[in-house]
Amino acid sequence: MSRVSEEAVRAxxxxxxxxxxxxxxxxxxMLRSVTVxxxxxxxGVLLTIAGCPLRGTIEQDVTAALRSVPGVEETAVDLDVMTPEQRKELKERLRPGRGIxxxxxxxxxxxxxxxxxxxxxxKSSVTVNLACELAARGLRVGIVDADVHGFSVPGLLGATGTPTQVDDMILPPLAHGVKVISIGMFVQGNQPVVWRGPMLHRALEQFLGDVYFGDLDVLFLDLPPGTGDVAISVSQLLPNAELLVVxxxxxxxxxxxxxAGTVSAQTGQRVAGVIENMSGLTLPDGTVMEVFGSGGGQRVAERLTAALGTPVPLLGQVPLDxxxxxxxxxxxxxxxxDPGSPAAVALRTIADRLAAVPRNLSGRRLGVTPAV
Known part of the structure; x- marks a missing residue:
């Protein structure tokens, strides 16, 4: 019988x-001990909280990893819970500084x-589909459902999990590879959320600061319609956010x-582009019925370009499907x-253009030191 090494187990x-x-x-x-x-x-594995909803998943994954090590014949997983001190260390490791x-x-x-x-x-359907498309490509993607009064992202994503709270840190559920947080995950049934401006601002601030998304490549915020409190709060809390106008x-x-796009002239944000949804319905004979007319997306892009003085492209047109x-x-x-459908193809094209947008490095530390 080959000898099992602790090094192989830990690997x-x-x-x-x-x-x-x-x-x-x-x-x-979380790895408390290894005994061979x-x-x-x-x-021995330490769970973050006693009521960890995914304890079964952790136990299964640990067991599967152990069984992959040559020579292992029997396995046992001893689950325990972190002490307050250990949770504090974990939070400091994940979030070395507070804020957004x-x-x-x-x-x-x-x-x-x-x-x-x-x-x-x-707008919400476009947001969810773009997020899932980018996540399917291997990017780390998150969504903040900022439409507190009209939240719909959890249902569109099929996100049935509930956020896990580790003291004052919230862990968002994962759906189709996308991390998502929504006020809909905290209300019972289909109860309405009746909040005014200050409460909306605080909710958004908590979603962005207290929810641990990790190192994301892309974060989408699904805003409520119009140019009200939430749009203003986003410009204050995330001044580098770019607008996608649907x-x-x-x-x-x-x-x-x-x-909705020209508000960026007051907030200083950039408009990344315009997306035209419901652009046409293809009939069985191949003809296209323009149920909602035509040209609206292009007109918005042209008018925003003129009003803002910077190019605002029409990123794509998503047909009725x-x-x-x-x-x-x-x-x-x-x-x-249905990735081959006309709507999915159009959304994938838009995702291509968003993925190609370079990250703005202006004013950011690059972690390099010039040679002398």
Missing amino acids: ALHGVLDPELRRPIDELG DGGRVTV PFSRPDSLTKVFAVASGKGGVG TTPQAAAAEVAER VGLRAGGDAGTPIVLS
Whole structure:
């Protein structure tokens, strides 16, 4: 019988990620002990909280890692809970400084605030599909459902998990590879949230500062329609966020969407582009019915370019597609459920353009020292 080394066991366990933090358990201080006795290996694992909802997943992943080590015949996983001191160390390791990490000068996360002038243009569906498409490419993606009064992101993503709270740190659920937080995860049933400006600002501030997203490549904020309190709060809390303006081809919707984009002239934010949703319905005979008219997205892009004095491109036109609605109802976005559909292809093209947007390094520390 080959001898099992503790080094081999620890190497295998390094590949076990905490399902919420997405970091190796040994780096998080969760690996308490490793005992090797011939072919039997016993591992002690510390959970962050006593009621950890994913304790079963952690135990299964640890067991699978142990069984992958040659010579291991028996395994045992001893679960315990971190002490307050150990949780404090964990939080300090994850969040060395308080505040909003995405607003720090050295943050390299692309932040897109998805806005619309009015409701019903499919802004949330576009947000969710773009996030899932980028996550499917291997990027680390998060969504903040900033539409507190009209939250819909959890349902569109099929996110049924509840956030785990480690003292004052909140761990967001993961759905289709996307980390997501929404006020809808904290209310019972379909109860309405009746809050005014200061409460909305505080909720957004908590979502951005107290929720641990980790090192994201892209963060989407699904804003409520219009140019009210939340849009102003985003400009204050995340001044480097770029706006994505969603409209339909309809002239009335385009006119209102233009206002949502021109608010950036007052906040100093950049408009990354315009997305036209519901641009046309392809009929069985191949013809396209323009249910909501045509040209609204292009008009918004042109008017914003003129008003802001900087190029605002039309990033893409997403056609009307029953599958887009059905995917949202089922909690499986169309870019995943039917990637070959016209709507999914259009959304993927938009994702290509967003992924190509360079990160703004102005004023950010690069961590290099010039040679003398």
